[in-house]
Amino acid sequence: MASDRESTEYMNGIRPGPLTREIPECMRDKYTIIQTILDVLAFLMLAIGHVIQAIYRSIRGHPKKDLKGCIALVTGGGGGLGSLVALRLARLGCVVVLWDINRQGLEDTVKLVKGIGGKCFGYVVDLASRDDIYNTAKQVEKEVGKVSLLINNAGVVSGQYLLDTPDYLIQRTFDVNILAHFWTVKAFLPAMIEDNDGHIVTIASMAGQVGVAKLVDYCASKSAACGFDEALRLELEVKGAKGVNTSLICPYFIRATGMFEEVNSRFVPTLSPNEVADRVVLAIRTNEPVAVIPSYFRLLLPFKWIVPWACISELIRGLVPDAVPAPMPLPDTLQKPVLATPSKADSRPMTLTPPSRHDRQV
Ligand SMILES: NC(=O)c1ccc[n+]([C@@H]2O[C@H](COP(=O)([O-])OP(=O)(O)OC[C@H]3O[C@@H](n4cnc5c(N)ncnc54)[C@H](O)[C@@H]3O)[C@@H](O)[C@H]2O)c1
Numbered sequence: 001m002a003s004d005r006e007s008t009e010y011m012n013g014i015r016p017g018p019l020t021r022e023i024p025e026c027m028r029d030k031y032t033i034i035q036t037i038l039d040v041l042a043f044l045m046l047a048i049g050h051v052i053q054a055i056y057r058s059i060r061g062h063p064k065k066d067l068k069g070c071i072a073l074v075t076g077g078g079g080g081l082g083s084l085v086a087l088r089l090a091r092l093g094c095v096v097v098l099w100d101i102n103r104q105g106l107e108d109t110v111k112l113v114k115g116i117g118g119k120c121f122g123y124v125v126d127l128a129s130r131d132d133i134y135n136t137a138k139q140v141e142k143e144v145g146k147v148s149l150l151i152n153n154a155g156v157v158s159g160q161y162l163l164d165t166p167d168y169l170i171q172r173t174f175d176v177n178i179l180a181h182f183w184t185v186k187a188f189l190p191a192m193i194e195d196n197d198g199h200i201v202t203i204a205s206m207a208g209q210v211g212v213a214k215l216v217d218y219c220a221s222k223s224a225a226c227g228f229d230e231a232l233r234l235e236l237e238v239k240g241a242k243g244v245n246t247s248l249i250c251p252y253f254i255r256a257t258g259m260f261e262e263v264n265s266r267f268v269p270t271l272s273p274n275e276v277a278d279r280v281v282l283a284i285r286t287n288e289p290v291a292v293i294p295s296y297f298r299l300l301l302p303f304k305w306i307v308p309w310a311c312i313s314e315l316i317r318g319l320v321p322d323a324v325p326a327p328m329p330l331p332d333t334l335q336k337p338v339l340a341t342p343s344k345a346d347s348r349p350m351t352l353t354p355p356s357r358h359d360r361q362v
Helices: 004-011 033-060 080-091 103-115 130-143 167-195 216-239 273-285 297-305 309-319
Strands: 071-075 095-100 119-124 149-152 198-203 244-251 260-264 290-293 322-325
Touching: 071 080, 071 167, 080 095, 080 103, 080 119, 080 149, 080 273, 095 103, 103 119, 119 130, 130 167, 149 167, 149 273, 167 198, 167 216, 167 244, 198 216, 198 273, 216 244, 244 273, 273 290, 290 297
Parallel strands: 071 095, 071 149, 095 119, 149 198, 198 244, 244 290
Antiparallel strands: 260 322
8 A cells, every 4th residue: 555655756746656657757868958949949940941942832833743654543433522533633644443332423434534535444342341442452453553642532421410320320431431541551552662652642521620510420530531641641751651642631511522412501612523623633743741622721720729619619500500411322233222221311322232242343
């Protein structure tokens, strides 16, 4: 039993705590004041250098990299934003590989890309399945080649109050919106590091930066996607993989894709999908680490940490009174619901059984 004196010493941090591994202040290695001042000055000089370089580049324009011949994989490329990005990449000379659970959407996009003279391969993949991702990644490497541009774009939304959201929809949101990023990156990053050439793009959302009612699982998964990108970027820098870049894309609500049927957005107009697709491609070509769309949101975001929560709450509720997810039409070839009696909110791609493995490429 610890004496009173020992307990007081634990509490005052003079003695290592019995239940924690905290090292007492007096036993820690200390930097001298001079060392600390020098480190801070060095950091400030570097920071000023980077800021000047960033200002210069934003005035002069960033150099754009040539994507001709690179193999680009777009998840969720069978519709919405993914298909628009795929078309742009094909126009820039990329070989485009599309992954989607929606066979019809894939076939349509492959046709569109080939129609503009692009090279395109579509694979039916269920991004909620890790095995499916790993197996199809091997198939792509064998049939198409090494992927050097990976765009993790596929996403799903449940769009109900948390307590009304069935567990399997929450699970699905995390499987598709973030866990799939881990599996695709683990599948394709080793070759990128080996060649010291690659780019990983995370399509997150403004909903990863601020919370919205009825989007609790969606916001949490997108926030995880933001953290995923930042930590991965730092990890690549620590490892010295200078040729492998990452870009995080955080768009506000986009109109006319398959995700939200109706977003009642006041003050800020919803974005055109073509405008967002252009911005994604620009971020890739200029190795931009973070693209917030529209860009002026970048100036507003820091206020979140400064002003009282009541202001933020008023602002978000005023800005987005409601965001209703679009019901997904059932593609013909995937008419086999997993659930016995799917409700309107259930009738989205992830409730469908993916087709059997043999005819996956479209
Ligand atoms: N629409 C918006 O308002 C908005 C705003 C910000 C960010 N985003 C993000 O942009 C990305 C693209 O969204 P969108 O608006 O084009 O949506 P969308 O619904 O039109 O497209 C998503 C695509 O992902 C596919 N997909 C869904 N589940 C899948 C699974 N399990 N396996 C394989 N593919 C699957 C769908 O079939 C679809 O083709 C998403 O990550 C979304 O979260 C969208």
